[in-house]
Amino acid sequence: MGCRLCEVYCLVQHSRTKNIIKAYKGEYPKPQPRLIVEEKGHISFALQCRHCEDAPCLEACITGAMYRDKNTAAILCEENKCVGCWMCIMVCPFGVIGRNREGKKVISKCDLCIGAETPVCVKNCPNEAIIHEERK
Amino acid sequence: MAKRSPPTEFIIERDDEKCIACQVCVRMCSNDVHSYDTETDAVFSDSAKCVGCHFCETICPTGAITIGRNPSEFKLNANWNAQVIKNIIKQAETGGVLLTGMGCDRPYPIYWDHIVLNASQVTNPSIDPLREPMELCTYIGRKPDKIEIQITNSKSQIPNYRLQTLIPPQLKLETPILFSAMSYGSISLNACRSLARAAAEIGTFYNTGEGGLHKELYRYSPNTIVQVASGRFGVHKEYLEAGAAIEIKIGQGAKPGIGGHLPGEKVSEEISSTRMIPQGTDALSPAPHHDIYSIEDLKQLIYALKEATRYKKPVGVKIAAVHNVAPIVSGIVRAGADFVAIDGIRGGTGAAPTVVRDSVGIPIELAIAVVDQRLREEGIRNQASIIAAGGLRNSADVIKAIALGADAVYIGTAALVAMGCSLCQSCYTGKCNWGIATQDPYLTKRLNPDIATQRLVNLLHAWSLEIKEMLGGMGINAIESLRGNREQLRGVGLSDIDLKLLGIKPAGEAW
């Protein structure tokens, strides 16, 4: 519904302290949410990495930093290996990969909230607008 | 002074330590109460615009917002209280009729809170609803005066019984609670969808109100009661056939004597096509049906509708509870109505003049009692079911209404609260933040029918269980055994005349 609470919770989940008040007020540089909320008139939706079966970013990565997690099948980026060549940004048809704005020359994207039971955007959307489905 | 703004009711209290300036409240308030200042990187609030809907408070991720009452006080005056003063100021400014939404909020006595229920103690033991069958099922419709049964094979071990009498059409309710008439227009399509789906899931009915039936809701026909109101909005052949029952609306508890009112702001393209009126115009239903000027006219309409639907559906009438409610209902029953819905003074609305809502009509508790009594005395109680409506708040009110004489109850306000409403009474503005009383697509999105349906089902389910508990406590195992069973009720703190009208004994008195 355009409230952008998904953005808020994504930011908190990817902050250092994972505490909503500290993340917004205390952390510097400001943590970066990994999803994009698109809005036009009364239409809005949250867009995260689709963790594509046939992911173009996986192919385009020149360092092997992009990989698929064996357990969750999510596409993740190993920041130590990423050199910020932005090839993945060039090929992602959803435009959901961004450049890290916290001072590192690496990419920033949805990681399905590794370590959490459900992605926090799904859990906290007040209108149950985001659905996380497992598909074979 | 030409313009004077009286102190507004609410003050937004923002806890600066908790506020993270995420701006969710800024985005979400349809009254533009909150704004974000980029220079100071802070959110500030214009409390004057707040209507007290609590949406921002509910959605704030850190719980930084509290909606408080504005402490700005007028000098204490029992006669000229703050609300009265503010109303006069508003009218001096606008020259208009003061509108409001929802039900009467004046402190008239609530008879429900003065009625208590019985329970079994030693004799006639309680029934445990979790372990023994408990029947909440009831039927709305005309019941025959007598029934004839043909018995064949009477001499054999297992005689054969066959019902000879033709039973008029009935509505089967799995629980004695229905959703009250709330028109598509006063509430959003998502809200209508939720009511329809919940009714289908529970096995009860919802009412279209005077807004017509949206084409998407035709699939819920088996659980729909279609209403024919004075404006005849959206009334056509398919509409009548889509209903499981037809209700002729003569009046409603919130505004007896005047017609429905949908402000032009809420008449969108879809509303316009469903109601068959031009977009953007106020939809004002006339006060009377202009083809009903006497009880004979009503009888004519009832039978016209029955003919049109080939006597396959119950046709009933909804009226507001007014002074002469007993003889009026008696007349209506004799005119052929299969059920009569009576809406008390606490009944809700999307828009009504405040003075009418608050001063016109009588409490439903008294209305039910006198109507039930009168119909029994005349020997015609079986000819129509009585549905009680008007501010029933919980399962206790429901069970008391049935004990006073109703067959079932309609809930309106309670259903809306289940979906999110916080009774801010701003329905007529069309800016309902909860997506209920609005047609703005940006706002209606917020009412997710999946979630709302579940909440309504939960509410009815919870109340049904509570009713079962209370019935069991009284040693009764079927809701129909409680209908009109005033012996199960006692009054507390009521005057003699109240007790007499309600037909109940004072607490302390045995059989």
Place this chain on the structure above:
Amino acid sequence: MNYVIIGNGPSAISAVRAIREVDLRSKLTIISDEPYLNYSRPLISYLLSKRIEKDKMPFCQENFYEENQVQLILNKRAKSLDVKEKNIILSHKERIPFDRLLIATGGAPIIPEFRGRDLFGIFTFTKLQDAEEIARYIRYNKVKEAVVVGGGLIGLKAAEAIIELKIKVTIVELADRILAATFDKNASSVIEVALEKIGGNLLTNNTAVEIKSKDKRVSEVILRDKKRIRAELVIVAIGVRPEIEVVKGTSIKTNKGILVNNFMQTNIKDIYAAGDCCEAKDSLLGINRPIPIWPVAASQGKVAGYNMAGVKREYSGSFTMNSIELCGIPTISVGQTYPQKKGYEVLEYFDKDKPIYKRIVLKNNRIVGAIFLGDIERAGIYTGLIKDRVDAGSFKEHLLKEDFGLIILPKEYRKHLVTGTGIEV
């Protein structure tokens, strides 16, 4: 089945993954002419400038070959092929038999004709070995000044690396501007300004004709316009061509590169080619030509792998695309960025100060090319629109706006893109 792959780059690795998805049993061999287990070529400029260490060079894990049961033959160059006998002839007359072959030899640098090209201190810049040798040369000879011949992607990356090592660099470019093959005039000018800001010296409309030496090492470069530049190091980066030496003299058809069909097959059954060495379908131009860029090579290798393993997969084609950060400015360019013919519509947004440059090229309302400089947010959406040939007529004016996103696209296209085909939203 005996699969052999000549080459160890992205095409080869993608092919291995594709083959092993389908066939876990058959023998799979990779022949590489380099001594390294595995490395990513685009990273060599970062190795040279010491931005990354050598251990970051591999782009797949150490145990990749073991896990995928690949026999890795390193340091052996495939000299030629015996197509009839299905043998690969290695340098010292050793033969490797194959049932199905993938040629993924990549590209080789073009070395122009000029006097003095065999001196010490002249390098090309395409292999890891080049980076290591250049680094060693710089250290040993205490290089202070260098010349890079060629202002293309490789040349500029090399120049950037050397500038970071605090060496004075002059870049000599034949065209009137750098990156003439990739960028339009505006984009080139932004990079030219940035280059000069970090200390690079740029000479356009020029080229090297002779290199003079002192003590057998490079000392001076003489340009076409008779200008002389002092240099202790020269890097030649005027372009790459497909490396097709191995098929010379065989019946395998070639043009500039090895010709393949839409299943990555050459004209010889059981012999495939993928990556920088082949000429595959360019879906934008409608012809076959070499597209030497990493993601294209990887996807071609994957298609080749599937087809080799018996799973018929058609290659939908690709087009030019480049993502490269130069002098701290991120740039992404896709498709036809600077078509010379008529009939193209161009939308531009240029802020010289930030700098931000956005350029969209359309033909018949379909996006055929795009350049992003400075602000590369969501560039991939445009790549997708080019690939899917979406008619942008209804939202053309939104293309360069800041809030451009999937929400601007037609609802049907967007819904299926986001949820996948066949799912109702």
